[in-house]
Amino acid sequence: MTAPLVIDRRTVLRGTGALVLGFALRPVGAAEAAEPAGEGGGATGPRDLPGSLKTTPLVDSWIRVAADGNVEVLTGKAELGQGIATALVQLAAEELDLPLARVTIRTADTATTADEGYTAGSHSMQDSGSAIRAAAAEVRGLLVGEAATRWAVPAEALRVEGGAVLAPDGRRFGFGDLVSATLLHVEATPHPALKPPGRYAVVGQAVPRRDIPAKVTGGAIYVQDLRPAGMVHARVIRPPAPGARLQSLDDAAVRATPGVVAVVRDGDFLAVAAETEWGAVEAMRRLAAAARWSTPAASLPTDRPAGRAIRALPARDTVILDRGAPPAGDGLRRFASDFTRPYQAHGSIGPSCAVAHLDGDTLTVWTHTQGVFPDRAAIAEMLGFPPARVRCIHTQGSGCYGHNGADDAAGDAALVARALPGRPVRLQLMREQEAAWEPFGPAMLTRAEAALDADGRIADWSYGVWSNTHNMRPGGAGALLAARLLAKPFAPPEPKPIPQPEGGGDRNAIPLYALPNARVTHHFVPDMPLRVSAMRALGAYANVFSIESFMDELARASAQDPIAFRLRHLDDPRARDVVARARDEAAWTGRPRVPGRGRGFAFARYKNLAAYCAVAVEVEVDRDTGRLRLARAVAAVDGGQVVNPDGLRNQIEGAILQSMSWTLYEEVGFDAAGVTSVDWATYPILRFDAVPDTVEVHLVDRPGQPFLGCGECGQGPTAAAIANAVADATGARLRDLPLTRERVLAALAV
Amino acid sequence: MTTITVNGSAHEVAVDPTTPLLYWLRDALGLNGAKYGCGLGQCGACTVVVEGEAVMSCVVPVVALDGKHVTTLEGLGTADAPGPLQRAFIDEQAAQCGFCIPGMIMRAEALLARRPDASDAEIRATLQTNLCRCGTHMRILKAVRRGADAMRAASPPAARPVRLGDAR
Numbered sequence: 001m002t003a004p005l006v007i008d009r010r011t012v013l014r015g016t017g018a019l020v021l022g023f024a025l026r027p028v029g030a031a032e033a034a035e036p037a038g039e040g041g042g043a044t045g046p047r048d049l050p051g052s053l054k055t056t057p058l059v060d061s062w063i064r065v066a067a068d069g070n071v072e073v074l075t076g077k078a079e080l081g082q083g084i085a086t087a088l089v090q091l092a093a094e095e096l097d098l099p100l101a102r103v104t105i106r107t108a109d110t111a112t113t114a115d116e117g118y119t120a121g122s123h124s125m126q127d128s129g130s131a132i133r134a135a136a137a138e139v140r141g142l143l144v145g146e147a148a149t150r151w152a153v154p155a156e157a158l159r160v161e162g163g164a165v166l167a168p169d170g171r172r173f174g175f176g177d178l179v180s181a182t183l184l185h186v187e188a189t190p191h192p193a194l195k196p197p198g199r200y201a202v203v204g205q206a207v208p209r210r211d212i213p214a215k216v217t218g219g220a221i222y223v224q225d226l227r228p229a230g231m232v233h234a235r236v237i238r239p240p241a242p243g244a245r246l247q248s249l250d251d252a253a254v255r256a257t258p259g260v261v262a263v264v265r266d267g268d269f270l271a272v273a274a275e276t277e278w279g280a281v282e283a284m285r286r287l288a289a290a291a292r293w294s295t296p297a298a299s300l301p302t303d304r305p306a307g308r309a310i311r312a313l314p315a316r317d318t319v320i321l322d323r324g325a326p327p328a329g330d331g332l333r334r335f336a337s338d339f340t341r342p343y344q345a346h347g348s349i350g351p352s353c354a355v356a357h358l359d360g361d362t363l364t365v366w367t368h369t370q371g372v373f374p375d376r377a378a379i380a381e382m383l384g385f386p387p388a389r390v391r392c393i394h395t396q397g398s399g400c401y402g403h404n405g406a407d408d409a410a411g412d413a414a415l416v417a418r419a420l421p422g423r424p425v426r427l428q429l430m431r432e433q434e435a436a437w438e439p440f441g442p443a444m445l446t447r448a449e450a451a452l453d454a455d456g457r458i459a460d461w462s463y464g465v466w467s468n469t470h471n472m473r474p475g476g477a478g479a480l481l482a483a484r485l486l487a488k489p490f491a492p493p494e495p496k497p498i499p500q501p502e503g504g505g506d507r508n509a510i511p512l513y514a515l516p517n518a519r520v521t522h523h524f525v526p527d528m529p530l531r532v533s534a535m536r537a538l539g540a541y542a543n544v545f546s547i548e549s550f551m552d553e554l555a556r557a558s559a560q561d562p563i564a565f566r567l568r569h570l571d572d573p574r575a576r577d578v579v580a581r582a583r584d585e586a587a588w589t590g591r592p593r594v595p596g597r598g599r600g601f602a603f604a605r606y607k608n609l610a611a612y613c614a615v616a617v618e619v620e621v622d623r624d625t626g627r628l629r630l631a632r633a634v635a636a637v638d639g640g641q642v643v644n645p646d647g648l649r650n651q652i653e654g655a656i657l658q659s660m661s662w663t664l665y666e667e668v669g670f671d672a673a674g675v676t677s678v679d680w681a682t683y684p685i686l687r688f689d690a691v692p693d694t695v696e697v698h699l700v701d702r703p704g705q706p707f708l709g710c711g712e713c714g715q716g717p718t719a720a721a722i723a724n725a726v727a728d729a730t731g732a733r734l735r736d737l738p739l740t741r742e743r744v745l746a747a748l749a750v
Numbered sequence: 751m752t753t754i755t756v757n758g759s760a761h762e763v764a765v766d767p768t769t770p771l772l773y774w775l776r777d778a779l780g781l782n783g784a785k786y787g788c789g790l791g792q793c794g795a796c797t798v799v800v801e802g803e804a805v806m807s808c809v810v811p812v813v814a815l816d817g818k819h820v821t822t823l824e825g826l827g828t829a830d831a832p833g834p835l836q837r838a839f840i841d842e843q844a845a846q847c848g849f850c851i852p853g854m855i856m857r858a859e860a861l862l863a864r865r866p867d868a869s870d871a872e873i874r875a876t877l878q879t880n881l882c883r884c885g886t887h888m889r890i891l892k893a894v895r896r897g898a899d900a901m902r903a904a905s906p907p908a909a910r911p912v913r914l915g916d917a918r
Contacts, residue, residue, distance in 0.1 A: 080847065081845065081846040081847030081848055081884060082846065083846075206843075208840065208843060209843060209845075211845075211848070212839070212840055212843060212845050212848065213829040213832065213840055214829055215845050215848030215851055216823075216832065216836045216839045216840060216844075216845065216848070216851055216852070216855060217783075217823065217824070217826075217827060217828050217829045217832055217836055218781060218782045218783035218822065218823040218824040218852065219782065219829055220782050221782075221848075222782070222785075222849070224782075224785065224786070225782040227780060233777075276765070276773070276777050277773050277776065277777045278765070278766065278769045278770070278773040278774075278777065281773075347883055348847075348849075348883060349785075349787045349793055349795050349847075349849045349850050349881055349882070349883045350785055350786065350787055350795060350849045351786070351787075396847070397847075397849075398785075398787075398847055398849035398883075399846065399847035399849060399883045399884050400847065401883075428786065430789065431787070431788040431789055431790065646843055647843075650843060650846060650886070650889065651846075653885060653886070653888055653889070654846055654884045654885035654886060655885065656885065657885030657886075657887055657888070658883070658884065658885040660885075661885070679788060679790055679792060680788060680790070680792040680793055680881060681790075681792060685881060685883065686881075686882075686885075686887070687878050687881065688874045688875075688877045688878045688880075688887060688891075689874065689875075689878055691874065691887040691888065691891070692888070694888075695888050
């Protein structure tokens, strides 16, 4: 992992030896037809092939065998610290019966890997994992078939062991002896012979992640750590507020400063490059002081909660569920509640960074984008380059929880690199730039209504969600901040909803519960007062918070145990299993109550088609200060076949703690003129004094079942479980996120 | 001329004396461990150890460090031969994106050098200054505990060498 990350095309070609002949990512013509996967759209295509093989069906687009018999896995997905690279290696090693040490992996790179769209929506195992497992099984079959032909024996008589095909009489061919330039350059078949889960040796094992040793020892693993020869450091100077225009700039003194390499201005885009990083920061500050900007009209809505302000904007309504009919009846008890979620920030610890290098005709961009292909399309359009002249290579950055500043930094770096041909440009955003300009998770409002019958069952359900889009990712240049600032600006793309069944603002707006009469409406709000886009779980965070809080209200109002109440309305056996598992592991009924603590529970199946997740929590309520603390969390998750249980636990633990931080503390601050939460003082997040005493994650393994995306499944249930625990402890129901001390005190004072 | 010793090697500082230590470590010495997170001393991603104390290198100018000993993440070990705390973070798989981890390790290193028997509560209180966004906190705490136990086991109090910072 400590090898230099900088690779050029020549090294790439040399590294693959003769086998590169005939290598192609896709059949001619398919590139145009293939739709990049969206924020949950996943890889789609006409073929009945597993995962992303649908759009990239050639086996050697995924698995290559070198002359020494070692295997390289190629994925179009990106390692974000979620452990995908290790899990994908496990799958390939398993199907090929190869030791893990003989398998390497290359991640998202427009020059060498399949276009798998975005690494988002908890799709990586479904899309890329399914494809790589199947491709590896194909490779195994092809190698065995080749050996059978050479030996003129039936393939059934042969076995695979330790990177070789073995005949009953002891003859052997190493994988490298069998492979040729054409052997693996074939389309995958719909139903390769997969190893039965009962024989798995490395799938299902807690294999240590490959990226961690470099991360804990200072290896050059992040894009921030790249230092190609001749590199300059760059910084941007952002407008003081959205809509501000650069009126004048006296940059003579900055240009004359020793070490300053260039001042790059195009319209309202302004950047500076210097030989040293601190020189770039100082030049940035002096340029900012030398720039005169117009003051735009203050236009942001300042009423709070922000979700209610969203509701005041024009909406396009879509009924996404209409089942049964509202029952008449005087015997029904009716309930209604509104819930809000504020704008929230990804808040990656390291501001976004990219390295771009215009070398001859080709611009190479090392970026922590979640989608190298869409980012390439956006950068190429912005620069007026054909896409073939731009290569985007994913390189890890600081935490990625959706569409943060990564793509913007890549676009910024590309513009500076174009002005400095031949010199690699490392451009890093400052904390306040990342915080003020990143696309936020949208503010949302939801309204839940229900009627209970005399037996305490839900006789009627109605739900509406008001939200902006949750996907303004690249594809078009206008998704890049820099492109909007150019003298010839690109307009932001038209906001669109993400259709069901995955949904955007309406993700998880349809409850999984068996409800005979139910209506759900998505009120899509196109106008975006603040810049928004994808943030972990999209609308599912607020929708699950709302639905699972409301379920708790209904249970309490009818004096039913909240878990039993859920189970009464839950038919899906896997959902029931997860709920019961969390209940039992948390000792929900038997555990003695701790004074000052409430218990809360919540459940959802992410997107109603990915992982099942139930969370039971205990929350401390300090009645004097209003301070809440998540003391204990117990989660149960069914993600289908588990590839790396420790990696999955790490994801779920992270989801619980991150969601807890969102839920207790986080709200983007803004006034009429712009964003005011620009650092960790103005946007506080979880610190160690609030870390739980214990977090347990229990996995319901389902050997042989399809992979169900897990990375986002914990966000919604955690939020609702916390609010439900507050209600349990105090009787007060908090429906506006975040659950701040002020709101807790206000609720307790009622 | 300002001279700073980093991970045991003395370096003459040839940059603007107001340059924050972080930029000099990364830019002049090519070290990766200390990260830029906020530049404001609010997140701890840039934490290094100076004379035994955890210091946020983004807000300390190099001129203030003349004659001082600085230890960065690289000074604790390598991927092939990780130090005890680094080993513990690997064993606990205590990272997601990992960007905050160098600062966590360095702050914990300073604590354990001073307080080898630090309690869990002390570890939490010490790490209060450092932010993690992926939610890896539980594993970070377990890793520091594991590292502390390993360091104590490897070096009982009587045999413990004098560490940087204790020598002042």
